[in-house]
Amino acid sequence: MKPTQSILSQILAEASELLGQGKVADYIPALARVPNNKLGIAVYTNEGEIITAGDAQEAFSIQSISKALSLTLAMMLYKPEEIWKRVGKEPSGQAFNSMIQLEMEQGIPRNPFINAGAIVVADLLQSRLSAPRQRLLEFVRQLSGDAHVVYDKVVAASEMMHSDRNAAIAYLMRSFGNFDNDVIPVLNNYFHACALKMNCVDLAKTFSYLANKGQCVHTKKQVVTATQSKQLNSLLATCGLYDGAGEFAYRVGMPGKSGVGGGIIAVVPGEMTIAVWSPELDKSGNSLAGTRALELLSERIGRSIF
Amino acid sequence: MKPTQSILSQILAEASELLGQGKVADYIPALARVPNNKLGIAVYTNEGEIITAGDAQEAFSIQSISKALSLTLAMMLYKPEEIWKRVGKEPSGQAFNSMIQLEMEQGIPRNPFINAGAIVVADLLQSRLSAPRQRLLEFVRQLSGDAHVVYDKVVAASEMMHSDRNAAIAYLMRSFGNFDNDVIPVLNNYFHACALKMNCVDLAKTFSYLANKGQCVHTKKQVVTATQSKQLNSLLATCGLYDGAGEFAYRVGMPGKSGVGGGIIAVVPGEMTIAVWSPELDKSGNSLAGTRALELLSERIGRSIF
């Protein structure tokens, strides 16, 4: 069955029963202020149709969803072995910001979606781009077709003021020889990427290349190769939802990436890209109602990769 | 493109270049004695066609592949919450027999495919079945359509003689209240399951229900529900290849389960089940040439879940 506006509305109605049972991220004030009862969804099909419900047009902080964009950019700039000698492809089995495994495994992060791995990717972008922050913004504006996507400067500044843990991670990797640039500017770019402000429609359109063998649906531009698109999806499926990737695969069954702003993008390869948003998080740091909405969507339209 | 006998032969020819570069499991003598240059593949389509190449008819020790069968049996006997309160659904990020995480996480194994998790599943079967060992054997004989499948008694006895680590795991879980029966008989059944002797054709047919929404292709019997089949595939995709699940997803892109006997089963949902066998293992404990054969197959026929 194809997703329709009426199915999406029904799904949100059901998923909204979970509102009030999660916890909005509060480690920086800018995130804590977001109203907790927001809920939106957008589906972008490979035929270019966009279907939405709820707060799908309201912009929010995409946070770790940006890690999938930065990795895509790095895969466009580097040979595979240049990336994968510096970061692994395996689930971590630990909290997203843990340093224990990083020390045990000699400064090589488990995958590009935990903080350490995303910081290595930011370091890679810093080494090869003259203005990585501007480049990422242009990239996202092109992919989303929305020229008004911006960095939320307040969020980025606030993250920078609470950057001690990430600085510790960067310095630890430097001590193992797995970090090439100065720590502060790399972290600054990393936090700006996290502070991208986008809505569900923007996000669903932005990631359409993952559902379409690497080709952006509306620009027809080949962003990455079909093989790279498959590889990106595999990494999202095994590592994209913090320490809740297994549960997400079990319930939703789509490659996905979440952020602590409450957004999640998910992919049905060959068919569609989906973005949901609801700020309250479950104990793994993934959107509570957002995950539920994706689970219901998977059931209703009978789509999953399994 | 559909898999043909000629494609499979070509794939094995290429994959065989890796023979000699891996290491046959040698922790028990019975496994160490297997010739290291074996290589076989069998594809079983949802239309009931079987295509094979190489040593596809030669029986080997399926080892951890049995963990997927035991879990299937447990899912047939128990309500979901009865299983998932005792074992998780997340990748472990650690060696298959590590006790570190198990202690930190209070005796709840990360997933049913690491040793600790499979031992919990064996404990569940022990609690509900009067003769779990016989029942598993009947189950496999039905699924494979091969009435001659047997336990390799020498392998089972040899495993039992090297069972200290697994006994430690079982006792640690008991100390946390997550183990209900006597340790020795449960381990004995667990080792018998690992000692099932099957060939690639048997295995491809046995797991056809995972590619066919829970229904066994040749018997037409509904083994598990379509939802359970999807759930099993999700668990295989995130946790089925020891600490190499991410790499396997990246290269092959199919839910799968490997064993240290050198076998791997893989699933293309809606289309086919595949079994490969080659005894030499990579450093994660997965068949070196077998993984390569699956990677090549995924490329040639253009099939993967991503």
Added chain:
Amino acid sequence: MKPTQSILSQILAEASELLGQGKVADYIPALARVPNNKLGIAVYTNEGEIITAGDAQEAFSIQSISKALSLTLAMMLYKPEEIWKRVGKEPSGQAFNSMIQLEMEQGIPRNPFINAGAIVVADLLQSRLSAPRQRLLEFVRQLSGDAHVVYDKVVAASEMMHSDRNAAIAYLMRSFGNFDNDVIPVLNNYFHACALKMNCVDLAKTFSYLANKGQCVHTKKQVVTATQSKQLNSLLATCGLYDGAGEFAYRVGMPGKSGVGGGIIAVVPGEMTIAVWSPELDKSGNSLAGTRALELLSERIGRSIF
């Protein structure tokens, strides 16, 4: 200043203010039943004088204090290198029954006073003695001069019924080749040693060889050499109080060994042996009021090794 009966009484009066603030060990019923307000002390000088106060004559379960006796016995039976290749001499920095470090360090316990180390010592005694349990009892009866010292059979049986964690530890060491005998009989002897029932006077006399260059004060028998006595004291000082050895050294400043029964023995080399008992434990598992009594004693008589 020399310890007198009046000083000891005063000390107990002060230390008793802590009664009610700790927690009696309750992992086995036999220990949980002990009245929580007991408090006793005995000092045995190298001149053979015994000075006591409070419940010094009441027998209690010595628990881990027995680990110092078993190690002494092992040092009498084995060459140093035979012992120290199987167990280390360093503080563990972890809980007494943790398996994490034991797995990381390949089955070699950090020191003979954590459970894993004491179980290795029990395995050593099992290999060399025909009746280790009887031999330990004779040894203690001689050292204490009390022919009525017995094993508390109820406690030993109760420990055996809650032995899963220790069985896990033993099997893990066996899997690393650091355990030679059958697990059950060794654990049974280990638990019997823990279940020795002694009072403060017995204990102070028993350990007099540690204050007297290896010679038992009342029998004049040389139990170990002066060097071995020094070595035993060094191990007690760095590893004798679970994960509270540093705090104990800081406050009390004497080599010592505690048990979860609430007993502690402490040594002023060249001068005296002290035993205290009070069942309520602090969060490290050491007697709360007992530690306070030793701290006060150290202050009043101006004695410590530092």
Added chain:
Amino acid sequence: MKPTQSILSQILAEASELLGQGKVADYIPALARVPNNKLGIAVYTNEGEIITAGDAQEAFSIQSISKALSLTLAMMLYKPEEIWKRVGKEPSGQAFNSMIQLEMEQGIPRNPFINAGAIVVADLLQSRLSAPRQRLLEFVRQLSGDAHVVYDKVVAASEMMHSDRNAAIAYLMRSFGNFDNDVIPVLNNYFHACALKMNCVDLAKTFSYLANKGQCVHTKKQVVTATQSKQLNSLLATCGLYDGAGEFAYRVGMPGKSGVGGGIIAVVPGEMTIAVWSPELDKSGNSLAGTRALELLSERIGRSIF
């Protein structure tokens, strides 16, 4: 027996047999350049007598020995609870620069002699002193009676260039709220303390207060109270030799502190302070020949705290 010049010479002759079997610290070039066959010892008695042998007058980088001086200074400036709520008193059971335990224990270092703990102490000094670096230098010059003690600027600068691991440690503690000042200046002071250049005679005299109930032997000045001196010795005994404190207690039996420059100071409370120096280190990072010299001295003069 009292130590004499002839005993010291004999001891060095024996200990020198180990020269060539250790490894000079080479993580910074300035340390790697030191000749590896140096060996010196100085004993400073509480009567004010100095006895030396070998290279006792040659200055070297005291490295972590400075951690005992910084802690002493902090104890002079702060109330006990102000220090001990921020750093523990227990052995770590892990490498001196490990971050694993630090993360598990929420940014509270195990003790003041591992890097994390010494950095907390440096942070404490930074908060209360206007010029901590100058103050430490004056302190050492007074204690040693040597007005020519200086910081080795080359070593300090070299350490600063290899400070990534320590920066990671500082930032991790900051993320847990256990670090108050800017990271760079604190690390700079920390590295200067490590870069103090002193000889064995200087060091033996500097630490005389630890053998003399807190009073400096030659200035007669009360540096810390008798109780604080006892506390400092207890911390040295349980935590002063990296992950080799237990072995050092077993063989030498004196409170001590080592540095990767090859120096070790040791204390016989009530009698004498000893300093040894030999640059080659054992696998725990302690001077190989230096430890042996102390072990022999302990045997020959029959002195130890046990």
